[in-house]
Amino acid sequence: MDRNRIVVEAEGVRKRFMGATVLDDVNLRISLGDRVAMMGPNGAGKTTLVRCMLGFYHIDGGSIRVAGHDPVTERVEVLRHVGFIPQLPPPVKLTLGELLNFVERSSGTPAEAIAQKAREMELDIIKHRQKPFFKLSGGMKQKLLIAIALARKSRLLVFDEPTASLDPRAREHFYELLQGIDYEHAAIYITHRAEELAGLVNREITMDLGKVVLDERV
Amino acid sequence: MKNLLLISYLDIRESLRSKWFYVYAFVFGGLMGLFFISGITDSVVMGFTGLSRLLLVFMQVTIIILPIFILVTTVKSISGDRESNILEYMLSFPISLKEYYWGKFTGRFVTVFFPVFVALLIGVIWGLFKGGGSIPWGMVILYSLLILSLCLSFLGIAFFISTLVKSHDVGLGLSFAVWILLLAFIDVALIGLMMQNRVSDGAIIAIAMLNPLEAFRIGAIALFDPELTVIGPVAYYLLDTLGHGFLMLYAVLYPILIGGLFAFFGYALFRKKDLL
Ligand SMILES: Nc1ncnc2c1ncn2[C@@H]1O[C@H](COP(=O)(O)OP(=O)(O)O)[C@@H](O)[C@H]1O
Ligand SMILES: [Mg+2]
Numbered sequence: 001m002d003r004n005r006i007v008v009e010a011e012g013v014r015k016r017f018m019g020a021t022v023l024d025d026v027n028l029r030i031s032l033g034d035r036v037a038m039m040g041p042n043g044a045g046k047t048t049l050v051r052c053m054l055g056f057y058h059i060d061g062g063s064i065r066v067a068g069h070d071p072v073t074e075r076v077e078v079l080r081h082v083g084f085i086p087q088l089p090p091p092v093k094l095t096l097g098e099l100l101n102f103v104e105r106s107s108g109t110p111a112e113a114i115a116q117k118a119r120e121m122e123l124d125i126i127k128h129r130q131k132p133f134f135k136l137s138g139g140m141k142q143k144l145l146i147a148i149a150l151a152r153k154s155r156l157l158v159f160d161e162p163t164a165s166l167d168p169r170a171r172e173h174f175y176e177l178l179q180g181i182d183y184e185h186a187a188i189y190i191t192h193r194a195e196e197l198a199g200l201v202n203r204e205i206t207m208d209l210g211k212v213v214l215d216e217r218v
Numbered sequence: 219m220k221n222l223l224l225i226s227y228l229d230i231r232e233s234l235r236s237k238w239f240y241v242y243a244f245v246f247g248g249l250m251g252l253f254f255i256s257g258i259t260d261s262v263v264m265g266f267t268g269l270s271r272l273l274l275v276f277m278q279v280t281i282i283i284l285p286i287f288i289l290v291t292t293v294k295s296i297s298g299d300r301e302s303n304i305l306e307y308m309l310s311f312p313i314s315l316k317e318y319y320w321g322k323f324t325g326r327f328v329t330v331f332f333p334v335f336v337a338l339l340i341g342v343i344w345g346l347f348k349g350g351g352s353i354p355w356g357m358v359i360l361y362s363l364l365i366l367s368l369c370l371s372f373l374g375i376a377f378f379i380s381t382l383v384k385s386h387d388v389g390l391g392l393s394f395a396v397w398i399l400l401l402a403f404i405d406v407a408l409i410g411l412m413m414q415n416r417v418s419d420g421a422i423i424a425i426a427m428l429n430p431l432e433a434f435r436i437g438a439i440a441l442f443d444p445e446l447t448v449i450g451p452v453a454y455y456l457l458d459t460l461g462h463g464f465l466m467l468y469a470v471l472y473p474i475l476i477g478g479l480f481a482f483f484g485y486a487l488f489r490k491k492d493l494l
Contacts, residue, residue: 032271051306051494052311055493056306056492056493056494057492057494058311058490059493059494074313075314075315076312076314078312079311079312079313080312082310084307086303086306086307087303088303090302090303090306090307091302091304092304092308093232093235093236093304094228094231094232098228098231101224101228102228102308102311103311104340105220105221105224106221106224106311106312106313107311107312115369132235145307151337160347167438175221197430198333
């Protein structure tokens with residue numbers, strides 16, 4: 001396999017929280033073109049694994065490299081290539097204008113590109129520029145986060161249960177947008193509804209008790 | 219550096235929209251302004267003979283409220299961000315931890331210090347009209363420096379607590395504990411030590427001076443009352459051993475040193491521990 005295409009490389013990753021082992025010898029390699037549905041019961045360690053990839057946690061053993069870099073010591077290099085959508089939209093107090101300013105200045109993604117993506121999901125950002133993000137409705141928040149992540153053209157997209165707060169129509173838009181991504185990338189979708197992602201993913205990983213118990217191409 | 223300014227700018231914008239900022243700005247800014255104006259007029263009218271009761275009250279209020287206000291609002295905002303996953307989202311963008319932490323710190327500093335500073339300026343302008351005479355610029359600058367250093371010392375402690383403790387509630391609890399402890403060691407606890415007669419007076423004074431609140435208090439008193447008459451016989455000891463100039467220098471620099479140290483410990487923890 002071409003090493004240049006590897007986006008995530010995890011070897012023997014272990015993570016403990018207060019004595020409890022949450023990730024137990026996780027080995028995983030995700031390459032460009034992989035679209036992974038990550039499944040498993042609550043508490044299996046999915047969010048924790050993803051947070052390790054994003055450099056939020058210091059792992060207790062093993063190694064992780066994302067886009068060829070260490071997520072903790074080289075977080076800027078890693079995060080330059082990652083678009084992330086959290087499990088729940090955080091109650092960010094910045095206005096939409098300020099949030100877009102933050103995204104543009106930190107990651108170099110033009111606000112206009114984000115507004116364009118948002119329009120494709122029927123969300124008018126310009127109209128709400130002065131509004132604090134947390135005052136938007138749940139669906140609008142999620143749409144904006146999705147628009148930001150997609151506009152960044154990242155090599156790795158990470159979605160932690162992204163459609164939980166979307167209505168069926170918005171979910172359709174979301175899947176259409178995902179199908180329309182026209183640059184090479186890898187994606188991880190943490191999800192409880194694998195069937196919804198059927199046409200979208202080409203790999204399924206199941207975690208349980210901090211281990212990868214199933215990893216297959218579909 | 220560019221992201222550091224961005225983070226602090228956004229933090230300031232956010233504070234400007236929050237209620238605590240306005241409560242703080244009006245109550246506290248006003249208080250500081252009055253404190254200063256009455257300090258000036260007092261010392262001009264009475265010729266540095268002593269402090270009025272009013273001035274003493276203002277100073278006590280500052281010492282009691284400013285630290286807890288800084289501690290609570292800062293700990294609340296930082297660990298609140300962590301608990302509500304705002305931190306997770308903001309830190310999923312490519313900014314370094316250095317820029318994020320110090321950006322937040324400078325943003326907080328501006329929001330905490332600026333209202334007080336503006337109040338001070340208003341006081342000075344008011345003094346220009348009222349007194350018509352000369353503004354004691356030395357006093358204005360020294361007083362601003364004293365407030366600045368008090369703000370920095372508690373900001374540093376607040377940032378340290380926010381990175382040390384994950385949970386919001388524990389962070390607030392710890393803030394109150396620190397606050398009560400420092401207040402107690404202004405005099406109640408020291409009197410207790412004295413009455414035991416086992417600790418030498420010099421040691422007790424040294425303990426007192428290690429408290430940034432005490433450093434501020436002595437500095438503020440010395441500013442308007444160089445003989446430190448209000449604090450009684452200890453004044454002779456302090457002035458004899460340190461001298462007026464060194465005392466002022468200490469009152470300004472020591473709290474900044476404390477705040478800086480705690481802020482750096484906090485930063486080290488922020489880098490070394492899990493972020494969430
Ligand atoms: N920051 C943390 N501190 C302590 N325990 C945690 C922390 N994050 C997750 N855990 C624990 O780790 C386990 C796995 O959590 P998580 O990765 O969120 O699971 P999943 O996303 O698969 O539902 C859970 O038992 C959870 O309680
Ligand atoms: Mg989860």
